[in-house]
Amino acid sequence: MWIKICGNTNLDDCLLAAELGADAVGFIFAHGKRLVTAERVAAITSQLPGLEKIGVFTTLDYDTIVRTVEEAGLTGVQMHGGPDYTLSERLRAYFGDAERCSVIQVLPWWTDRTADQQRSQFTAAAREVAEDGSADAMLIDSRTAQQTGGTGIALDWAAAHAALRGLNYRVIAAGGLHAGNVADAIEMMQPWGVDISSGVETGTPGRKDPARLQAFIEAARNAAARPLASADIR
Numbered sequence: 001m002w003i004k005i006c007g008n009t010n011l012d013d014c015l016l017a018a019e020l021g022a023d024a025v026g027f028i029f030a031h032g033k034r035l036v037t038a039e040r041v042a043a044i045t046s047q048l049p050g051l052e053k054i055g056v057f058t059t060l061d062y063d064t065i066v067r068t069v070e071e072a073g074l075t076g077v078q079m080h081g082g083p084d085y086t087l088s089e090r091l092r093a094y095f096g097d098a099e100r101c102s103v104i105q106v107l108p109w110w111t112d113r114t115a116d117q118q119r120s121q122f123t124a125a126a127r128e129v130a131e132d133g134s135a136d137a138m139l140i141d142s143r144t145a146q147q148t149g150g151t152g153i154a155l156d157w158a159a160a161h162a163a164l165r166g167l168n169y170r171v172i173a174a175g176g177l178h179a180g181n182v183a184d185a186i187e188m189m190q191p192w193g194v195d196i197s198s199g200v201e202t203g204t205p206g207r208k209d210p211a212r213l214q215a216f217i218e219a220a221r222n223a224a225a226r227p228l229a230s231a232d233i234r
């Protein structure tokens with residue numbers, strides 16, 4: 001199970017995430033409570049060996065993304081403004097393989113719409129990401145009319161899983177996860193990875209709570225090690 005801790009703003013939280021066994025840390029280059037600059041992130045990533053460093057973008061501007069990846073020392077891009085297949089392909093062509101820079105396409109799950117209202121559009125978008133093939137994974141995240149990401153709201157994992165059925169592609173589950181619900185999310189969605197931000201914070205957005213961080217990573221690792229109760233393995 002690939003585990004990403006998102007919305008970081010300081011080195012200490014990233015070092016702790018690495019020590020506790022996270023695979024990736026994320027930084028938000030989009031307006032909101034956890035916005036960071038490339039300069040600030042460069043000071044963090046230069047002291048973080050061996051961990052994936054993912055930049056989260058709502059912009060679809062190719063030049064801005066490439067420049068930020070290079071200035072901030074990132075190893076991956078999470079595209080919250082799309083999906084945009086042309087941009088994904090251009091980033092893949094520029095950076096080469098995922099070793100240099102992975103590309104994650106975000107598919108929104110609208111928490112203010114029912115599963116029936118969004119299923120067909122969601123499934124069509126997921127199929128397009130899979131058929132296009134230029135992204136390394138698709139990340140399913142809660143979206144509201146007000147917030148593009150970092151909502152802290154859980155989505156309907158079973159409905160999302162059903163809408164993704166038959167797709168042979170890496171899926172990352174996100175949106176409102178925490179130590180108490182990640183096992184259910186893993187059981188119901190059967191993702192390749194999980195991503196969290198708000199659920200490992202207590203007060204200030206962008207500051208991670210060590211106890212919550214540890215509890216989340218342990219819960220995700222334990223859940224991933226258990227055989228699935230459901231026989232429905234994608």
Ligand SMILES: O=C(O)c1ccccc1NCC(=O)[C@H](O)[C@H](O)COP(=O)(O)O
Binds near residue numbers: 032056057150174175
């Ligand atoms: O966190 C933000 O402020 C943000 C703003 C715009 C786009 C994405 C943003 N965050 C992305 C994430 O932190 C995570 O990838 C994901 O949304 C999970 O967040 P959470 O529900 O808080 O666990």
